[in-house]
Amino acid sequence: MDQKYRGHGVGTALVNELIKGSEKAGYWSIYSATISINRASIALHKKCGFREIGYRERIAKDRFGEWQNTTLMEYRAS
Template structure:
């Protein structure tokens, strides 16, 4: 594989990020979403820190970002992961580099739990999360319908910070 780099996502990356997101949507295994929101809506719904892109040979090949699970103060260190790898870059281990760096940065920023909801047909995503230290904590049966009306299960995967109190954790 070409030289890879992980860096912070910039607003000007949105064209590539949204294209990769649409490729993930098209698989019908990555998300229940059926369309990509405009940048302003996406930006408002994702945590500003820990937004990353992975470049392979200078081309954005994947991205990851966090979404707050619950606005209450007690859950301030818990976030949900979104991670997408571009269609032509899948199967080369790039997701591992991206998700590992996200976990490192999230822990440094004070997040103690990262969770991912993985659709039942996405074995590759379950394997990636497991390889990166996530564990299966539950299966939600018939939780939602896909775009064809078919009931699907999801797996809840969880990553816990190594330390009792992550580096960036601030007691109030």
């Protein structure tokens, strides 16, 4: 998300709606894989109840052609 739009709660609202919708549909877990250098996304996921469950090395290339790692995250319904 562009820097000027951060901090307004849009990302949090979207992730929370995803969680509510998935629980309503009967899902009890959600998984996410985020490029590890994207600390803002990882922080957002943690804020919404996700936890880090793993790490994959050199799984994807960024727009500059550099290999990046991904952080695996999970949300489990209570």
